[in-house]
Amino acid sequence: MKLFRVAADLPIVARQYTRNPIGLFFSLVFPIILIGLFGLIFSGSATTAVDLPTLLLDHSNSTTAFLDALNATGLVKLNFVGPMDPSQFGHYLFNAEDPVGLLIPQGFGASITAHSAVNLTVYTDPGNPSSSGLVEAAVNSAVTQLNFRAAHAMPIIGVDSLTVTSRSFAYIDYLIPGLIGFSILTSPMFSMVELVSTYRKEGFFRQLSLTPLTRAEWLTSRVVWYILLTFLSAAVMLLVGIFGFGAHVTLSLGMLPFLMVGPFLFVSLGMLAGSVSRSPESAAVIGNIITFPMMFLSGTFFPTTGFPPLLQEFAKVLPLYYVIDGLNSVMLFNSPTRALLDFAVVFVIALAIFLAAIVTFKWREE
Amino acid sequence: MPSAIRVEGLAKAYGPVRAVDGVSFEVPEGHVFAFLGPNGAGKTTTVEILEGLRNRSAGTVEVLGLDPWKDGAKLHQRIGVIPQEFRFFEKIHPREAIEYYARLFATPADPIAILKRVYLEEKADAKFDTLSGGQKQKLGLALSLVNDPKVLFLDEPTTGLDPQARRGIWEVIRSLKADGRTVFLTTHYLEEASLLADDVAIIHHGKIIARGPPETIVAAHGRPDRLRFEAGPEVARYLASHIPFAVTAENHHVEVELREKEDALKVLAALQESRLPWERFSVVRDTLEDVFVRLVGRMDDGVIKSEAA
Numbered sequence: 001m002k003l004f005r006v007a008a009d010l011p012i013v014a015r016q017y018t019r020n021p022i023g024l025f026f027s028l029v030f031p032i033i034l035i036g037l038f039g040l041i042f043s044g045s046a047t048t049a050v051d052l053p054t055l056l057l058d059h060s061n062s063t064t065a066f067l068d069a070l071n072a073t074g075l076v077k078l079n080f081v082g083p084m085d086p087s088q089f090g091h092y093l094f095n096a097e098d099p100v101g102l103l104i105p106q107g108f109g110a111s112i113t114a115h116s117a118v119n120l121t122v123y124t125d126p127g128n129p130s131s132s133g134l135v136e137a138a139v140n141s142a143v144t145q146l147n148f149r150a151a152h153a154m155p156i157i158g159v160d161s162l163t164v165t166s167r168s169f170a171y172i173d174y175l176i177p178g179l180i181g182f183s184i185l186t187s188p189m190f191s192m193v194e195l196v197s198t199y200r201k202e203g204f205f206r207q208l209s210l211t212p213l214t215r216a217e218w219l220t221s222r223v224v225w226y227i228l229l230t231f232l233s234a235a236v237m238l239l240v241g242i243f244g245f246g247a248h249v250t251l252s253l254g255m256l257p258f259l260m261v262g263p264f265l266f267v268s269l270g271m272l273a274g275s276v277s278r279s280p281e282s283a284a285v286i287g288n289i290i291t292f293p294m295m296f297l298s299g300t301f302f303p304t305t306g307f308p309p310l311l312q313e314f315a316k317v318l319p320l321y322y323v324i325d326g327l328n329s330v331m332l333f334n335s336p337t338r339a340l341l342d343f344a345v346v347f348v349i350a351l352a353i354f355l356a357a358i359v360t361f362k363w364r365e366e
Numbered sequence: 367m368p369s370a371i372r373v374e375g376l377a378k379a380y381g382p383v384r385a386v387d388g389v390s391f392e393v394p395e396g397h398v399f400a401f402l403g404p405n406g407a408g409k410t411t412t413v414e415i416l417e418g419l420r421n422r423s424a425g426t427v428e429v430l431g432l433d434p435w436k437d438g439a440k441l442h443q444r445i446g447v448i449p450q451e452f453r454f455f456e457k458i459h460p461r462e463a464i465e466y467y468a469r470l471f472a473t474p475a476d477p478i479a480i481l482k483r484v485y486l487e488e489k490a491d492a493k494f495d496t497l498s499g500g501q502k503q504k505l506g507l508a509l510s511l512v513n514d515p516k517v518l519f520l521d522e523p524t525t526g527l528d529p530q531a532r533r534g535i536w537e538v539i540r541s542l543k544a545d546g547r548t549v550f551l552t553t554h555y556l557e558e559a560s561l562l563a564d565d566v567a568i569i570h571h572g573k574i575i576a577r578g579p580p581e582t583i584v585a586a587h588g589r590p591d592r593l594r595f596e597a598g599p600e601v602a603r604y605l606a607s608h609i610p611f612a613v614t615a616e617n618h619h620v621e622v623e624l625r626e627k628e629d630a631l632k633v634l635a636a637l638q639e640s641r642l643p644w645e646r647f648s649v650v651r652d653t654l655e656d657v658f659v660r661l662v663g664r665m666d667d668g669v670i671k672s673e674a675a
């Protein structure tokens with residue numbers, strides 16, 4: 001892999017792209033239209049905070065700080081239940097209408113002050129994933145915040161970005177990361193699948209195989225191009241979302257890894273899909289089969305927490321789910337640990353697909 | 367002179383189809399070699415094996431001392447190629463295409479100088495999809511020159527071009543030879559082969575059926591020279607009974623085969639004696655085209671079975 005050849009290929013990619021209005025429309029204009037459309041349809045319908053029964057067995061400064069952080073997420077509304085034995089709390093929740101809960105054990109504050117490990121207990125209900133998800137996200141966020149504080153971490157992660165306005169999430173807030181994910185998926189998938197099969201049909205790959213350019217370099221320059229395009233379209237979507245529709249999202253640097261690994265994944269996947277199919281027509285079919293479920297079921301237009309349980313499980317096999325979940329984690333929930341996990345998942349899948357695409361793809365025939 | 371290309375017993379099968387069936391030849395450095403053959407003869411298959419784009423079923427192949435399939439990357443640094451029906455990225459301009467190739471090959475190249483060489487400089491900044499067929503072919507030629515190749519493979523560089531554009535490409539091919547480069551050319555046009563090539567091979571059904579410099583092929587496989595004039599059938603009858611040469615008549619034309627040049631004098635003398643009217647005589651000599659049509663035709667009739675070179 002020689003970078004100078006990637007750099008030589010990049011302007012060609014850019015020119016082919018920018019001289020073709022359809023491609024530009026799909027990557028830059030189309031997402032904005034979607035934001036506008038969905039933003040208008042659903043504006044105002046805010047998701048309400050989840051009622052969270054909380055058994056508080058500790059009263060210390062640390063506990064207060066934790067509860068403040070929890071409140072500040074705006075995802076949950078704390079509802080303190082009368083003192084009872086911790087063992088009864090589970091039973092109590094079982095009979096409640098919305099069986100989620102939080103238990104803050106005795107000695108919670110003392111352990112924090114002493115820097116020894118302590119566990120909170122979060123009760124969730126698999127039957128009601130939407131509120132369970134919100135509760136987990138809220139608690140994770142508060143825990144992370146406190147952990148940083150306890151570790152006296154410097155605010156490289158951005159302590160001020162951890163302070164979320166005290167309010168509930170509006171639909172548009174979910175829509176921004178979702179649509180960024182949508183365009184990370186669709187813009188490379190639709191064009192790469194088609195491109196690869198036409199390139200093969202037209203003999204462009206054979207032509208290129210007569211130059212020193214390698215397949216890995218060719219693919220890398222496209223990955224780089226789509227990363228740049230994704231930065232651009234994400235910036236546009238954020239501007240429109242924030243200033244046009246009053247979205248509240250955290251602009252954290254933590255978005256960047258996802259804006260890079262996402263295109264890496266889908267450019268490679270598009271190449272793989274294009275190279276295993278024989279004709280442009282079958283390539284389009286394969287491309288659609290891969291793209292459509294992800295387009296709708298990965299949390300693009302609606303958070304997956306609102307899906308029926310079966311679909312939620314299905315969403316978890318879709319790579320885009322992890323891109324959008326990661327973006328949500330950094331842009332909405334401020335939970336870097338979760339984001340890190342999402343990133344790891346996407347990166348591993350992307351790398352595997354990149355390598356598979358290069359191995360599968362032959363520039364010349366036997 | 368060392369060989370730029372050496373091919374020995376080359377074969378390529380696609381299932382039951384023997385696209386190339388035991389072909390051997392050598393091309394000395396600095397020569398223009400033309401591969402002539404009808405559609406489906408195996409020209410492109412052979413060229414692409416030489417370029418390292420396809421693997422072979424059998425035989426040995428060496429281009430500049432390298433095995434094209436195994437040492438493709440090394441070979442591609444030193445050869446230039448125009449594929450049959452050259453196409454390039456629609457939205458890219460010729461100037462950009464040449465800059466692109468120059469960067470990939472890590473070689474300094476002046477796009478305008480190269481475009482001038484192929485008479486395309488006025489289209490330096492036009493999108494590829496707006497170029498005419500001939501201009502596209504010229505860009506292919508230009509790109510094949512970027513890495514200053516020692517050997518060029520041109521697969522039907524002039525097919526589909528008007529005579530003017532074709533001559534332009536011939537001009538370039540001549541200048542390539544003048545540079546001392548080796549050119550491997552495939553073509554349907556016999557005229558092209560006889561004008562440009564030092565050496566010609568006629569390939570048919572994957573086999574070489576004639577091989578050598580154009581004149582030698584014509585001498586070996588052509589009919590004798592003929593004296594031809596406009597005259598009626600009575601002249602043909604008269605000549606047939608008065609001179610010992612083969613006479614043919616058709617459409618108010620009479621042709622008499624000549625075994626040596628003095629025979630022409632005998633024919634003219636006999637004509638004068640006949641006192642019959644005749645006009646406009648000329649000497650007809652077989653061209654590569656006539657030879658080609660006859661060889662390929664005879665082979666299709668099953669006459670030539672063992673004449674493969």
Ligand SMILES: Nc1ncnc2c1ncn2[C@@H]1O[C@H](COP(=O)(O)OP(=O)(O)OP(=O)(O)O)[C@@H](O)[C@H]1O
Pocket residue numbers: 380383384385403404405406407408409410411412450
């Ligand atoms: N990839 C392939 N698969 C199957 N058969 C092939 C393939 N490539 C070529 N052939 C067959 O091999 C034979 C030779 O084809 P080739 O393309 O070499 O002919 P050609 O001399 O270049 O013809 P043309 O003048 O039409 O370009 C043909 O019968 C063709 O059908």
Ligand SMILES: [Mg+2]
Pocket residue numbers: 409410411450521
């Ligand atoms: Mg051909």
